Amino acid sequence: MKKWTKIIAENSIVVMALVIILLLIIPLPPALADAAIILNMAVSMMILVITMTIHDPLEFSIYPSLLLITTLYRLGINVSTTRNILSRGGSSGQVIASFGDFVLQGNVVVGLVIYLVIVLMNFTVITKGAERVAEVSARFSLDAMPGKQMAIDSDLNAGLIDEREAAKRRSKVQRESDFYGSMDGATKIVKGDGIMSLITTAINLIGGSIIGMVQGGQDISTVLNTYTIATVGDGLVGQIPSLLISTATGMIVTRAVAEGSLNEDISKEFLDQPKAFTIAGLIICTLVVIPGMPVIQILIVGGGFAAAGWYMAKRIEREPEVVRAAAYAAATQGAIGGAEADAGAAGGAGTGQAEAPQEARAPEPVSETDFFKDINNVYGLLQVEPVEMDFGYSLIPLADESSGGRLISRIIIFRRKYAQEMGLVIPSIRLRDSATLGTNEYVIKVKGEEVARGEILTDYFLALQPENPDKEIDGIDTIEPAYGIPSKWIRPEQRERAELYGYTVIDPLSVMVSHLTEVIKQHAFELISRQEVFRLVENLKKTAPELVEEAFPSLISYNLMQKVLTMLLKEGVSIKDLETITETMADYIMDTGLPVKDIDQLVEQVRVSLKRTITRMYCEDGNMRVVTLDAELERSMVSSLSKGENGYYLALSPDVLQSLVRQVSEQVRKFTDLSQTPVILTSEVMRAHFYHLIEQFYPNVRVLSFNEVASNVQIQAIGSLKLEQG
Known part of the structure; x- marks a missing residue:
């Protein structure tokens, strides 16, 4: 017995659905029909109350399915009561008879008119409105998914949330889309229920009248009186639950921007408008000048509104003082209840709220000005992201994984590859859309300041123009953002033709990722903070604990290590071999x-120790192509070394400096067709000085000394810098 009880309990909804379907076939006695009608009303009222008290529509995510079940149940009752009305001479239980007598009040015409008004109001106003809202909500929810998904991924990359929270938020976004999509279809069920109600009413009235006169032999007045009462009563017991369900449907699909229950939202938003109450009350009071108007009722209503407006205005004036007092108490006695006052940023404008202890929670600040009166809250605006990327609306799909965007996965791949090659873990990159940018624009920021900007046409491909293309191809002229190569934006169907003409064709995502990675490589030395150095040393401690214990901090301070690693990264030298560096x-x-x-x-000295690493980075097939310094030029540079407060520096004449810059420019062009970074080879004495001399003009040119090149490499000089006499 317990086993069968458990099975029935686990499958109660299935059993209920089967019973409802049976109502369409099996006749229902009047007594059971009364119980079914009352149960239908109770369930409908409960659903309406639930939709008015929930905070989030997803708290009642079963509503679309429940709407189908309740509609099917109501139709089953309607079929049973119609069968009873037609087969029992207009009798189908006490509930229907009571409703019919109460509404008709002895007047058949008035009763029918009232019933039709209720039906049409439900069908044309509430149901139709709920259907339209559900349709728009479904479309907007689907359109907003990419932006929401991107915001979640951005917070994840920025380290604001973990994987578990990100998965939870993604699930909620998906459930919202599914919910509103289901509601769009479920409202059609409510609409069909309204149409069916009108059809059933006509069947009861017309069919009952025919049966009464033909089969019962009654006169027309008796038949109309009997079947009209039954028809109106049956219609009302079906329309009242239908009206409640339609209202609940409208409630739940219009709660998209609600933050609390309906009662909380009305109290917070509707009752916080004192001017509206006061003005409405005064206007109502002016109606007394119209002859024949009820003066007492007008003055009571108008005066009540005006008094309510005055009271709310006074309450709002007192609120800032209460908020400030509560904030001061929270700041000075934050240990009460084991909770401290906390300021959190909220919204794009950076506004926030101070959260008081649980026992003395104060109302939220009414304005941004009140919030920032607490100087502690201003510190929330000072946070600077290491790397940020803002983009326009059209570029959101490139980052939205749900629509096939692969920007985030490409960033993850780059972070792993860069860590393996260079030994530095790139911090989280904050991705976000920006209304201040053009729809196709993006901006890359390092430590809060813009360092690069680009524009992407997502429906096009970028064709990098070769020096001597076989043929020109039509397209939108532009400059490739990462390397400054003249290019054209071409349509996808032109891709094969462009490749045949010698163009290198790149998809929009690769263009943006290449630009981002190049910018990060150029500014990587700015990203190695003291905290990151500490993490690297702690990681080294796992494999070389004795070395770390000996070197830090007695010999090497974290400050000194940071300076050395920064200088290495600035010149593109990998710091992965931290043990050798230490x-x-x-x-x-x-x-x-x-x-x-x-x-x-x-x-x-560190660079010499890393010679194998440096050689590998600029060597191809055992050969390293370099530009050398003429012996006469190097001797002249050595003799021009001067000592200052910060050490030695090159004091070249402007003519010699200008000549060197021009020659470097000419020699760098020789590396254009090579897959190697431009390299200038000097003596160990001059390497650092020469690098500091040209880095401001050519930051991507690498300067190596002979001691930094492994002995098993063949050096191939493709050019030379000479001393040109003026």
């Missing part, structure tokens, strides 16, 4: 003693 620094310091007087010399 050993070299420790040996150099023990030989020269503390403090370190020449950081440039320390870096040079």
Whole structure:
């Protein structure tokens, strides 16, 4: 017995659906019909109350399915009561008879008119409106999915949420879309229920009258009186639950921007408008000048509205003082209840609210000005993201994984690859859409400041123009943002033709990712903070604990390590071999003693220790193509070294400097067709000085010394810099 009870309990909804379907076939006695009608009203009222008290529509996500079940149940009752009305001479229980007598009040015409007004009101106003709102909500919810998904991924990349929270938010976005899509279809069920009600009413009235006169032999007045009462009563017991369900449907699809229950939202938003109450009350009071108007009722209503407006205005005036007092109490006695006052940023404008302890929670600040009166809340505006990327609306699909966007996955791949090659973990990149940018524009920021900008046409491909194309191809002229190559935006159908003409064709996402990665590589040395150095050292401690214990902090401070790693990254040298870097620094310091007087010399020693790494980065098939310095030029540069407060520097004449810059420009062009970064080879003495000389003109040119090139590499000089006499 318990087993069968458990099975029935687990499948109660299935059993209920089967019973409802049976109502369409099996006759229902009047007594059971009364119970079914009352149950229908109770369930409908309960559903309406639920939709008015929930905070989020997803709290009642079963509503579309429940709407189908309740409609089917109501139709089953309607079929049963119609069968009873036609087969029992207009009798189908006490509930229907009572409703019919109460509404008709002895007047058949008035009763029918009232019933038709209720039916048409439900069908044309509430049901039709709910259907339209559900349709618009479904479309807008689907259109908003990419932006919501991108915001979630952006927060995840920025480290504001973890994977579990991101999965939870993605699930909610998907459920919202599914819910409103289901509601769009479910409202059609409510609409069909209204139409069926009108049809059933006509069947009861016309069919009952024919049966009464033909089969019962009654006169027309008796038949109309009997079947009209039954028809109106049956219609009302069906329309009242239908009206409640339609209202509930309208409630739940219009709660898209609600933050609390309906009662809370009305109290917060409707009752916080004192001017509206006051003006409405005064206008109502002016109606007394119209002859024949009920003066007492007008003055009562108008005066009540005006008094309510005055009271609310006074309450709002007192609120800022209460908020400030509560904020001060929270700040000075934050330990009450074990909770401290906390300021959190909210919204695009950076406004926020101070959260008081649980026992003395104050109302939220009424304005941004009140919130920022607390100086502690201003500190929330000072946070600077290491790397940010803002883009216009048209570029959102490139980042939205739900619509096939792969920007985030490409960033993850780049972060892993860069960490493996360069030894630095790129911090989270904050991705967000921006209304201030053009629809096709994007901006890359480092530490809050713009460092690069580009424009992408998502429906086009970028064709990089070769030096001597076989043929020109039609397109929109532009400049490739990462490397500054002249290019054209072409239609997808032109891709094969462009490749045949010698163009390199790139998809829009790759263009944006290439630009982002190049910008990060150029500014990587700015991203290695003191905290990141500490993490790298802690990671080194797992494999070389004795070395770390010996070197930090007695020999090498975190500040010194940060400076060395920054200088290496600035010149594109990998810091992955942190053990070798640490050993070299420790040996150099023990030989020269503390403090370190020449950081440039320390870096040079580290670079020599990393010669295999440096050689690998600029070597191809055992060959390294370089530009060398003429011996006469190098001797002249050595003789021009001058000592300043910060060490030695090159003091070249403007003519010689201008000549060097021009020659470097000419030599760098020779690397255009090569897959190698431009390299200038110098002596160890001049390497650092020459790099500092040209980095402001050519930051991507690498300057190496002979000691930094492995002995098993063949050096191929493709050019030389000479001393040109003026």
